[in-house]
Amino acid sequence: MPSLSSISGPTYVTSQLLVQQTAYKLSDKIFSYSPETFDLDVAVKEWAEANEKNVHGETTTVVPLQTRAGAGAFALGYIFSKDFDLAKRHVPQTLLAPSLSLRHLRSSLDQLALLYGVSSPFVAHVAAADYNAENGLGADYATALQIAEDLGLALVSSSSAYEVQHMSLLATLLASVLPTLHIYDGIRTARESLRVVDALGEAHIADIYAKISKEAAALNKRLDTAGKVVELLKAFNNELGTSYAPFEYHGHDAPETVLVVFGSAEAQLAKQVATALAAKGKKVGTIVVRVYRPFVEEAFLEVLPASVRQIAVLGQVADAASVEDANVQSALYSDVLTAVSFTEKLSQAPEVVDIRYVVTDAHTPSSIASIFNKLTSKGEAEPVAFSLTAVEEAQQYVFWDVDNSSAVASPAAVGKLLETEQSSNVYVHQTYDNLVQGGVVRTDIRVSQKSIEAPYPVENADVVFVGEEKLLKEIAIVKGVKAGGKLIVRLPNFKEDELEKRIPAAAQKEIQEKNVELYVLDSSSSSALEKEAHLLVNVAFLRVARADITKFDSLSADKTALTEAVNALDQSVRKVEVPVKWAEVEGAVAPLVDSVKPNSFVAFQKEEEEETSSLENWQSAAKGFAFKEAYGTQNQLRPDLAVKTYTIKVKENRRLTPTDYDRNIFHIEFDLGDSGLTYNIGEALGIHAENDPEQVLQFIQAYGLNADDLVQVPSREDPAVLETRTVYQSLVQNFDILGKPPKRFFESLAQFATDEEEKKRLERLGSKEGADEFKRLTEEDTVTYVDVLDMFKSAHPDFNDLIRIVDPSKRREYSIASAQAVSPNSVALMIVVVNWVDTKGRTRLGHATRYLSGLAPGSTITASVKPSVMKLPVKDTAPLIMAGLGTGLAPFRAFVQYRAMQKAQGKEIGSILLYLGSRHQREEYLYGEEWEAYLDAGVITMVGAAFSRDQPEKIYIQDRMRQTVTDIVQAYIKEEGSFYLCGPTWPVPDVTAVLEEAIAAEAQESGRKVDPRKEIERLKEDGRYVLEVY
């Protein structure tokens, strides 16, 4: 590890190292959670050991933690402990962790945010890295976006190693205003070694920090957090001569299409691709989000060009199902949509689309260019190939090898040697896929005169080295060699007449077609060399790739071995003539995969395999080692699934609308018994619903299953735990067999079809070509998994295969309509049954609402509790202004119950304005009697009910609000109340417009100048403008 003082000026580093340097210099304590192999804290530990000093003149204490949960709790415990040295209150406390730990940090961060007024500055440098058994490693940003939004934390992102140091510093400075997350790509950028020419040294960091901290302390106390962040950013830019902004625009001067992006690789690529396309006259651009929270809408609108007609948000979501689910919105999309909906800057409101992608989708210039192409061509457009000139001008090399090869260290050594050339920038990155050929390592090296930012694998290599011939069969390696490029294959004991046998047919064809120069390296010509094979590989590679390099001293201290390797070159490396007939070769079988997927940061340690004898095969074992930590605690990886569940009993199930009315809205109440379930006001209940037993039995019979057979299935509460159930039970409770099948189900089912026609159709439905038909089937015909299995009878996976390809049932959420302080032993919900008639004329019901509406008192159900943004104001005297449509009223019942209890206890409570909306008073005055009783009792101050269809003209909730705007001015602005809107999204703009009118009216009255938009922003940040829409 380099010493702290050596990091300065031009130096070879990784982002991970720079983050640690800044963290070490500025922090009192560093709490680190670095799963084995992630290496997020290796350097800070070493520096602490060496007693290196931080800017406060002390040795930074590093506290490595063993568990993700501990990472947050420990920091909190320290900051708020009785013994905490108050003289250190201003000194930042830091956390180093990967994003996979964020969900576990949630509750600690929540508490920290609440107590931040008396806390030390807290910054978390988060390496975006998550692990998933199926898809391997991916840079997870979605969790950070969500947590920052939910808990009100600041969130800053670095888009490259060149700026990671600046952003680490900035984030630490922002921490003086609010708890801050700084996120950077933890998969590629974090670990790629590269030359940063102007790395800030220790003294420089100390100096900048001291100066800007002073400015931070002197910030106008009346500024809101967004204002403070903008001011700090200004001070930061002034000091460093940079021009960072919360949002940065790149591209055409008058674009019609703008892509909004967050995330290191995403931002970097979008910026470069948009600039390149704009230079060719395409009216496109990109807005890179640097500071996501606070979301400074004004800054966003400032950079948004007025010419824009279409805004696309590249938004990361948790999983593939969320990409396909039209009901899911990425976090970034919602913010952009809100910002754009309210601006007057644009004469014509642009269309805003959400382009959702999953954590493991790695972007490339081609994927980003294809997105632009699709957006600008309006409709289906083929993916395009796109490359960035600066990257293509670099020398690009790829090494492929198995991880137990004697030459596995070669690429790193070659990289080091190239780094000694002062005029070049060398980028080295390794990818481990432990699931191919018992473990494969791919090393990418780029060498460029200019500094480049290319956070994606080499696509057109000048030279490719293959250390193990069997990899040519498995991976489409030749595809990655550029036309006219060079391919070196290591073939021990090579005999000329065996060439065709040893190079697979598909590779032969591509070598010939792309006019690739083929070299064979045979190290077995000398037994001495076999031992030092890595040296021979190094010099052979350099001979082919860089004949101008003749000095190899840095490759080895053993000069004799090195000379021997160089002397053996002529004998061991030979260029072979590529036969013309290879272009015509028959029987070519395409390799299994195009490339490898990163699923570990280290090689698969096979010697440990024995311990895992209970695992079924080497692949399972390899997965176990791919990222041990994740596997060992797999149950914690998806806490969104593995939530704490409770069994509760139905106490009351009462329909609220007349039975002859077309909407069935019902009130359901559960007895908590001794379940231990507790909830707060505003929270939602997660319901784990069951499938219709009758339909399940019909399916069991039609499919030829035996209802009572015992099977092992992942448990609903915790998918990492297998439980034994009957076929019937598992189909009723565990699988979404009567739900909507995603595209990948068709793709997977195709593998089981024995009828060729059916197979083809299923494959088409699972592919891009079949998109229209897929849409028709799933969105118009609303088919279920069961329907599809019935349509394609030849595709008949057995039960175990079936449950692999059908998604597990997902829980649904319902706002709680009761206050536990008032009724400690029960929880109430108000629910509307979802129903529709499908194209076959069948009446269909929503999964959970069908189940819940049919539950008789006494039935038990499984439920969990979901935290929410809906919270009562801290001050009991603060007024509540609540607007709810339909079931959106549910949480307000809890609010009012609580305030009524306080009033009964003699406490003073704020006024309550309740606006409610539905179609008809007679049928849908939901909880009407209760509201009227509360009104009589003086708990509710005013009810503004809008029954849209009770009179000839339509009256909506916003109309009622406008009629009583003076009450809103009084309660919301003068008495500093909180506003809540719950239910469907569509009234949001109209309702917000009334609030803005109220703000403007009050400002005029008091002779102040106020921007109502900004005011709403401020209220939002203060938790006084709260939306819960679904």
Ligand SMILES: Cc1cc2nc3c(=O)[nH]c(=O)nc-3n(C[C@H](O)[C@H](O)[C@H](O)COP(=O)(O)OP(=O)(O)OC[C@H]3O[C@@H](n4cnc5c(N)ncnc54)[C@H](O)[C@@H]3O)c2cc1C
């Ligand atoms: C925080 C929060 C609070 C909420 N609070 C409430 C509340 O208080 N009260 C309330 O009633 N709801 C509430 N909801 C909504 C609730 O969570 C459910 O989304 C809703 O009840 C529908 O669930 P379901 O299982 O009955 O319908 P689903 O089965 O999920 O169906 C939903 C829709 O999906 C489509 N669909 C279903 N099956 C298929 C298929 N096979 N093919 C194609 N399309 C299909 C249909 O168009 C249907 O309308 C809340 C949601 C959130 C996020």
